[in-house]
Amino acid sequence: MNTNDSKCPRKIIAKNLHDLPRSGIRDFFDVVSSMHDVISLGVGEPGFDTPWHIREASVFALEKGATGYTPNLGLLKLREACSAYVKKTFQIDYSPKEEIIITVGVSEALDLAIRALVDPGDEVLYHEPCYVSYAPVIRLAYGKPVPIPTQKEDHFRLTRDQLEEKVTSKSKILILNFPTNPTGATLPSKDLADIAAFICKHNLIVITDEIYAELSYEEPHVSIASFPGMKERTLFLHGFSKAWAMTGFRLGYACAPPEIIEAMMKIHQYTMLCAPILSQEAAYEALQKAETDIAAMRDAYRKHRNFMCASFQKMNLPYAEPQGAFYAFPNIKDLECSSQEFALKLLEKEKVAVVPGSAFGASGEGYIRCSFATSLDDLKEAMVRIARFLARR
Ligand SMILES: Cc1ncc(COP(=O)(O)O)c(C=O)c1O
Structure with a gap:
């Protein structure tokens, strides 16, 4: 029309x-x-x-009749497996019952996170060049996108000084995505510690998109959520699309303090209801042989x-x-x-x-x-x- x-x-x-x-x-x-x-x-x-044993788990679940809804937050066994994986890989402890929600990809997790936190006019900082969805998702929630340009000469790192230049009294959130799509940048622990100090000083919340965490070629990946005092102010987003080659399964998850997960759940239950059960079964299998x-x-x-x-x-x-x-x-x-x-x-x-x-x-x-x-x-x-x-x- x-x-x-x-x-x-x-x-x-x-x-x-x-x-x-x-x-x-x-x-x-x-x-x-x-x-x-x-x-x-x-x-x-x-x-x-996608590795064969993961596909097989999904097919097997289908044959056994797994064709219904799951709990809104996702299958408990999958949340438990995510919790164990995040603890082992990133050294962060999340309760599977109240601090994890299974989503339709990191895409949905990001949308829920922004909608749960942003009031009209709130400013959301993020480093750029960046994943194509960040600015549109912020705008759809009536927030104000505030990109922080990063440079090739600096290996597309984000520094505390750059953040100090852009922060205002309206800033509420910082989105981080290391390793970064599209630049492949990573951030050393020392820089992350500086950013964590900046976040605490300005009382901000971090949304960290960890979708490429496992694809880190030189140093093991460190998440900002693992720094002292950061778990309380971080939404940790992860998913199966990249490191497990599962884009079509559309499965991700968010870990955050219970109050934030509860707010995200409200949106998720009225809009998505739950992530597809066959994808959840596949993701559960994926976490059994992840390494x-x-x-x-x-x-x-x-x-x-x-x-x-x-x-x-x-x-x-x-x-x-x-x-x-x-x-x-x-x-x-x-x-x-x-x-x-x-x-x-x-x-x-x-x-x-x-x-x-x-x-x-x-x-x-x-x-x-x-x-x-x-x-x-x-x-x-x-x-x-x-x-x-x-x-x-
Ligand atoms: C940085 C980043 N975040 C999120 C996504 C979306 O991931 P998903 O397939 O889990 O929705 C992508 C996909 O390219 C991405 O590059």
């Missing part, structure tokens, strides 16, 4: 949506999907299939990362070596075109899809995001094509 149709008695779409842009990634991949033989370094999806499954994928991604970085070096394409996640974010500023123009030309001339950096916020302009989660053969061919494309310019 055309919303501007003169026969329509009133404007249909809510005002809050009028200025909300469509995701830059989505638009770009509409073009990609209409073409043949494209090598895609674009999508944020693992190149692996072996993840180690194999992480080792493969590390090799792919090293290959991609070595290739960019040969092409003289400046980049900051990604320390985590599965993306490299090389700089194309010297090529005197926008990241959108670069990505479209590369697609047209060489049939390689990368994501324009501008999709990740204004400070992503001048960069392209290249996923190295694809097969090594595709990666090798993509690097030959990008090198040829650059040589012709």
